[in-house]
Amino acid sequence: MEKKPKVKKGWLAVEVGLEDDEQGFxxxxxxxxxxxxxxxxxxxxxxxxxxDYHTRGPLKLPCSVHDFLNIKRRVEKDSNHHHHHLPPTLAFQFHPC
Structure with missing residues (x-):
């Protein structure tokens, strides 16, 4: 079994993926x-x-890795501009699980 690196203070481990995706999480x-x-x-x-937040281990996020990386990029971009209020037209749509 592969040992996971320790998570630094202020960071969170998440697992991203969809149940029916062949790539897994x-x-x-x-x-x-x-x-x-x-x-x-x-x-x-x-x-x-x-x-229902009842998962063991890292927080599981039900979206494709591609969608997650897009969200992460947008959040980082917004963080650099200190702007967290997105217009409704920019709301992200998740693919159904």
């Missing part, structure tokens, strides 16, 4: 501050719908 480390961004809030709401 991929592990990422994100700053905890990302969780306060509206796009991550949407993703957390979706995780609650799918998993």
């Amino acid at each position: 991929q592990r990422f480390l994100i700053p905890i501050s990302h969780l306060y961004h509206p796009l991550f809030q949407q993703l957390l709401d979706k995780a609650h719908e799918v998993y």
